[in-house]
């Protein structure tokens with residue numbers, strides 16, 4: 001057996017950056033620039049207006065001041081110029097030209113009066129504010145001078161740099177290209193997703209996962225094949241692909257079973273080695289080069305989690321190296337475990353976890369299913385935890401090395417970010433951990449977060465929601481024609497009553513003294529809008545009470561109108577505003 005580091009070193013020694021190619025901007029996002037870029041133009045290219053308004057000579061508006069009555073001046077408008085137009089008429093003393101944002105400054109003019117400071121006239125214009133020379137004028141070359149270096153070789157191209165490249169006149173640039181990669185799933189049991197399964201068959205998830213992972217890392221999947229368990233087919237496919245692509249990734253057929261076809265077929269090629277890596281998951285690995293062009297081939301294990309972990313640990317760094325991207329691997333950082341984690345002796349464990357960050361740093365909650373066939377738990381995870389080979393046990397609270405898999409994608413963000421009662425647990429729950437309840441201790445007992453040390457603060461929360469109704473139900477509500485009586489009044493009362501019951505209904509809500517509740521209902525053409533505002537002075541927030549009020553008011557309304565509308569529907573229940581407490585004030589708009 002070899003270590004993860006040894007196997008990775010073998011792989012990285014065998015790959016090198018590709019030859020640069022010239023590509024149009026639209027193909028360059030995420031690629032490394034291989035040339036120094038100089039601007040072909042001045043930016044702005046000419047003096048132009050920063051505002052819709054009037055180009056004038058500053059001297060003509062001297063002393064004009066909105067605060068000084070009678071100081072306005074009226075000038076004849078001698079022309080008009082829009083963006084893309086050329087100002088033909090010079091602005092002489094005592095004249096103005098109507099001008100739009102981005103339009104070229106007319107000769108003679110030295111300042112812009114915003115349209116808001118005028119009467120907007122087209123024949124003559126009354127000007128109500130003055131402007132010093134240069135006001136609202138964007139001078140040529142202010143941003144970038146023609147010939148100036150705007151990007152160094154080695155820059156990674158992103159949307160902001162595409163803006164700069166385009167603005168400075170570059171339609172294509174020299175970059176390291178995306179590796180073209182072929183993905184081959186092996187296994188007689190595999191059926192394409194979307195197709196029915198016969199007994200014993202499974203859907204081929206690896207080839208789709210690998211294609212997606214390749215896209216995420218900037219490479220392109222040129223072939224995605226699913227083949228059976230025939231050695232001859234493996235050899236034929238690999239030989240054919242080796243002439244067409246920059247890398248090949250296979251999955252399955254590399255372990256110890258009777259049909260470990262990839263290993264058997266390629267072992268004799270002499271250029272692909274099959275090794276046991278001290279790692280879990282992902283022990284069996286194959287790597288080598290194939291064909292005349294010595295294309296790297298990664299033979300990954302078949303279990304979906306092993307396959308994904310192997311891609312991340314071995315193939316992704318190789319592909320990033322081919323693309324010139326640094327660092328090749330995921331940056332590693334420290335996280336604290338929310339639960340204990342056991343790890344096999346003598347193997348580097350790559351555990352999957354849900355990671356969230358709060359003021360104290362990153363917390364990682366290992367997903368429940370750590371076996372290599374748990375795809376659902378894999379998909380919940382947003383991080384790998386790297387447990388060294390010599391560590392067999394980590395306790396809750398211990399520090400662990402972590403690789404974040406999703407950059408800044410939304411699932412990392414905790415919302416609602418109410419750090420008060422929920423702590424990181426709200427976010428862990430939101431991210432979907434199967435056991436990530438901060439309110440359940442390691443021994444399984446439930447507890448309520450202790451808030452006694454917090455300050456008592458005046459707090460208010462508002463929630464809103466809607467009950468969608470038929471036109472008949474709306475008419476009945478408006479005319480007081482609901483057979484059961486005043487449905488709106490009942491809904492309001494139900495909402496208020498419900499607030500007082502919230503801690504009984506919501507397991508982890510603290511009982512708090514409710515100081516005020518208002519429930520408002522408003523009949524619109526297709527719905528009743530419900531809004532509840534709840535107040536307290538306590539140590540924890542009152543959002544759940546506001547949500548309960550809206551929800552129960554909506555339910556009561558549905559009960560009241562069900563004789564006239566069987567299809568009434570509750571929608572859009574949410575917190576719309578809150579104030580007070582340590583997490584600060586917030587409102588939806």
Ligand code: AMP
Pocket residue numbers: 185186187189190202203204205206207251252253254255257301302303304
């Ligand atoms: P193997 O290494 O080929 O024996 O595969 C190990 C396990 O992974 C078996 O349970 C296979 O059915 C499963 N497996 C192999 N390839 C795939 C695939 N492309 N998609 C989903 N599961 C797979």
Ligand code: MG
Pocket residue numbers: 186187188252253259302
């Ligand atoms: Mg197989």
